[in-house]
Amino acid sequence: xxxxxxxxxxxxxxxxxxxxxxxxxxxxxxxxxxxxxxxxxxxxxxxxxxxxxxxxxxxxxxxxxxxxxxxxxxxxxxxxxxxxxxxxxxxxxxxxxxxxxxxxxxxxxxxxxxxxxxxxxxxxxxxxxxxxxxxxxxxxxxxxxxxxxxxxxxxxxxxxxxxxxxxxxxx
Numbered sequence: 001x002x003x004x005x006x007x008x009x010x011x012x013x014x015x016x017x018x019x020x021x022x023x024x025x026x027x028x029x030x031x032x033x034x035x036x037x038x039x040x041x042x043x044x045x046x047x048x049x050x051x052x053x054x055x056x057x058x059x060x061x062x063x064x065x066x067x068x069x070x071x072x073x074x075x076x077x078x079x080x081x082x083x084x085x086x087x088x089x090x091x092x093x094x095x096x097x098x099x100x101x102x103x104x105x106x107x108x109x110x111x112x113x114x115x116x117x118x119x120x121x122x123x124x125x126x127x128x129x130x131x132x133x134x135x136x137x138x139x140x141x142x143x144x145x146x147x148x149x150x151x152x153x154x155x156x157x158x159x160x161x162x163x164x165x166x167x168x169x170x171x
Contacts, residue, residue: 104159147164
């Protein structure tokens with residue numbers, strides 16, 4: 001019964017948020033509860049250990065189940081990253097919202113970076129508990145099938161795969 005209520009709350013929260021999990025394929029075909037049975041554990045494709053200080057701080061007040069990655073087309077954003085290290089005028093911005101539990105163990109003095117294929121996003125925000133948000137200025141630059149990873153600096157030892165094959169949720 002408690003599991004059913006949790007699933008109902010999760011569906012309501014995701015439905016009201018306006019975003020779509022990249023992992024969500026066809027929601028009409030069966031029970032998705034099994035796919036998220038272990039969402040409170042580190043992502044199975046993690047190559048690095050998760051930073052407990054970031055996790056504890058970022059998850060205070062967060063729901064128990066958060067998709068690893070949610071893409072949210074954003075309106076009303078005036079500037080954002082271009083994926084090449086610059087902040088530019090935003091045309092059709094998109095937010096990449098990452099479950100904070102996927103943040104790798106910190107590398108000394110290195111910035112947290114999200115890679116979306118060849119694009120590099122270096123300015124994370126925390127819009128709500130448990131979520132790190134990176135905003136790209138133009139969603140047309142995102143390629144279907146791109147790998148999404150998060151890491152500190154250029155250290156391969158901190159790479160965590162967020163989504164190995166990105167599925168775009170817009171046309």
